[in-house]
Amino acid sequence: MTTVPPPSRRTLRASRGGADGPEQPPDLARRPPRAHGDAVSPVAAVAGPLRPLLRGVRAWDGDVGLPHRDDDLRRRVARLELRHAARAAVRPAGVQLHAADPHPLAAGVVRGPPHPVGAESAGRPRSRADRAGPAAGRAQPRRHGIPRTRGRRPADGADGGLGRGRDARRAPPGAQGAPRAARRPRRECRRRGGRGSVTASAEAVRAAVGAVVDPELRRPLSELGMLRDISVDGGVADVGIALTIVGCPAADRIARDVTDAAASVPGVDSVALHVGVMTADERRELTERLRGGRAARVMPFGPDSLTRVVAVTSGKGGVGKSTVTANLAVALAERGLAVGLVDADVHGFSIPGLLGLVDADGRTAKPTRIDELIVPPVAHGVKVVSIGMFLREGDEGAAVAWRGPMLHRTVQQFLTDVYFGDLDVLLLDMPPGTGDVAISVGQLLPHADVVVVTTPQSAASDVAIRSALVARQTGQRVVGVVENMGPLTLPDGTVLDLFGAGGAQAVADALSAQGDDVRVLASIPLSPALRQDADAGIPVVVAHPGDAAAIAIAGLAERLASRPRGLAGRSLPFAPR
Numbered sequence: 001m002t003t004v005p006p007p008s009r010r011t012l013r014a015s016r017g018g019a020d021g022p023e024q025p026p027d028l029a030r031r032p033p034r035a036h037g038d039a040v041s042p043v044a045a046v047a048g049p050l051r052p053l054l055r056g057v058r059a060w061d062g063d064v065g066l067p068h069r070d071d072d073l074r075r076r077v078a079r080l081e082l083r084h085a086a087r088a089a090v091r092p093a094g095v096q097l098h099a100a101d102p103h104p105l106a107a108g109v110v111r112g113p114p115h116p117v118g119a120e121s122a123g124r125p126r127s128r129a130d131r132a133g134p135a136a137g138r139a140q141p142r143r144h145g146i147p148r149t150r151g152r153r154p155a156d157g158a159d160g161g162l163g164r165g166r167d168a169r170r171a172p173p174g175a176q177g178a179p180r181a182a183r184r185p186r187r188e189c190r191r192r193g194g195r196g197s198v199t200a201s202a203e204a205v206r207a208a209v210g211a212v213v214d215p216e217l218r219r220p221l222s223e224l225g226m227l228r229d230i231s232v233d234g235g236v237a238d239v240g241i242a243l244t245i246v247g248c249p250a251a252d253r254i255a256r257d258v259t260d261a262a263a264s265v266p267g268v269d270s271v272a273l274h275v276g277v278m279t280a281d282e283r284r285e286l287t288e289r290l291r292g293g294r295a296a297r298v299m300p301f302g303p304d305s306l307t308r309v310v311a312v313t314s315g316k317g318g319v320g321k322s323t324v325t326a327n328l329a330v331a332l333a334e335r336g337l338a339v340g341l342v343d344a345d346v347h348g349f350s351i352p353g354l355l356g357l358v359d360a361d362g363r364t365a366k367p368t369r370i371d372e373l374i375v376p377p378v379a380h381g382v383k384v385v386s387i388g389m390f391l392r393e394g395d396e397g398a399a400v401a402w403r404g405p406m407l408h409r410t411v412q413q414f415l416t417d418v419y420f421g422d423l424d425v426l427l428l429d430m431p432p433g434t435g436d437v438a439i440s441v442g443q444l445l446p447h448a449d450v451v452v453v454t455t456p457q458s459a460a461s462d463v464a465i466r467s468a469l470v471a472r473q474t475g476q477r478v479v480g481v482v483e484n485m486g487p488l489t490l491p492d493g494t495v496l497d498l499f500g501a502g503g504a505q506a507v508a509d510a511l512s513a514q515g516d517d518v519r520v521l522a523s524i525p526l527s528p529a530l531r532q533d534a535d536a537g538i539p540v541v542v543a544h545p546g547d548a549a550a551i552a553i554a555g556l557a558e559r560l561a562s563r564p565r566g567l568a569g570r571s572l573p574f575a576p577r
């Protein structure tokens with residue numbers, strides 16, 4: 001993947017508390033995240049003339065306003081979509097986060113523009129399933145009765161997806177047929193030379209295709225109910241799949257992986273792929289399954305959750321908290337953990353830019369919406385959500401000027417409506433200081449661990465102590481202090497300590513004196529490489545893993561990952577008599 005440095009990332013950051021920014025509605029699930037970079041969505045263009053017909057319909061389905069209940073209208077819109085898509089698959093102008101797709105779908109397949117979902121830089125170790133290709137993800141013998149160890153494990157889905165534990169509810173293998181109107185023309189893949197006398201069975205093709213992992217949902221297609229009719233006739237595999245939504249940003253990759261998986265089955269000479277779209281009922285069933293039985297809008301990160309929640313905070317702004325958080329998230333993901341990252345710095349969001357989720361034109365990757373569920377983009381193995389992804393196109397540089405209730409609702413929705421799946425670690429990039437968001441997060445996640453970032457300077461460390469004390473007041477546990485922008489060793493061996501030294505230790509000592517023992521977890525030096533990589537949207541732990549700052553961050557990840565979770569707020573697995 002070629003990631004083009006977004007030169008204007010800094011200018012994209014919303015200024016804190018500016019007054020002229022557009023007030024955004026707080027209900028993110030009602031906002032229609034548009035396909036990334038889509039200048040004019042083909043679906044929107046089609047649905048536009050139908051708007052008057054749709055008026056008065058209360059329940060909206062997908063991001064183009066299709067009504068749930070009017071099936072006839074749905075079919076008409078679907079037919080129009082097909083016709084429109086056959087004319088042109090819209091690509092946005094300008095440079096994209098992905099290089100051009102070398103395997104474009106056949107004309108007529110509705111597809112969105114390239115999307116950084118699942119975006120990976122060249123240097124990032126890929127998940128086991130990714131590394132080995134689709135065939136390697138083929139159904140493995142399931143092991144029953146063996147307790148899962150948390151900690152190091154392959155990326156979501158690579159080890160059986162829904163079978164991962166608590167929220168497991170398996171989808172029926174194969175899915176109901178797609179409506180005829182949603183059928184897409186065939187994508188053909190012909191193998192030269194054939195496989196001699198081997199005869200492929202439809203079951204073998206279904207197993208291979210079903211094991212393909214959806215790059216957004218990170219679960220095998222068979223468990224997501226995305227398989228349709230699959231048959232084999234004389235070496236030709238006829239494979240039907242259903243995407244979750246029209247214009248699914250991951251459509252290209254799914255189609256490619258499915259075709260490759262089917263073609264890898266011995267005896268298959270060519271593959272004819274039919275791409276449809278799930279019905280509203282199927283989507284509803286899917287979102288319920290993804291929630292694992294949890295009611296809509298219920299936070300999955302409560303005290304009994306197995307996900308460790310770590311809020312990264314600072315007293316002062318500009319100490320490198322967001323940069324450290326983004327790199328820490330990637331470093332944890334590189335260790336094989338399932339990691340989510342919530343950019344709770346709503347006014348000063350910068351996480352999308354730091355993780356390469358902003359393209360050269362300043363467009364931020366958009367989450368995919370499946371009904372009420374928001375599927376976050378994935379960057380360097382980390383599922384990311386930020387308010388920057390919900391701003392209207394063209395508004396990315398505008399200020400987010402919200403007061404407490406709006407901020408609270410936004411953070412709450414990030415935690416309830418975004419589908420993170422089964423996470424090992426959820427990191428929150430907190431705004432600096434002790435404002436509304438810090439208090440909201442304290443209320444919503446009182447069992448969270450807190451890491452305090454400070455520079456060595458006393459001006460920063462003094463304020464950092466205060467923000468840690470507020471976290472403690474809400475019940476959160478301060479697990480350590482990170483010193484950033486520490487002394488830098490120059491090539492001639494001299495040491496440049498621009499911000500002095502010892503600030504983090506002072507914070508740790510002050511907090512230990514007033515409560516639990518708090519240690520300095522890492523000292524990250526000033527690093528030109530870290531700064532340049534941050535501006536280019538590539539975490540330094542990926543771009544320059546040998547840099548002293550990257551090594552310090554990797555050490556921080558190691559220390560955090562090996563640290564046991566606190567039991568505060570968690571119910572014990574027995575009842576006293």
Ligand SMILES: Nc1ncnc2c1ncn2[C@@H]1O[C@H](COP(=O)(O)OP(=O)(O)OP(=O)(O)O)[C@@H](O)[C@H]1O
Nearest residue numbers: 317318319320321322323432485525526527531534
């Ligand atoms: N160790 C470091 N060496 C050099 N530059 C750094 C280092 N850490 C952070 N920076 C740079 O410092 C600037 C501020 O970093 P960042 O935005 O992460 O701070 P922050 O604490 O999150 O700020 P805010 O709270 O205002 O969002 C960025 O330009 C970043 O690249």
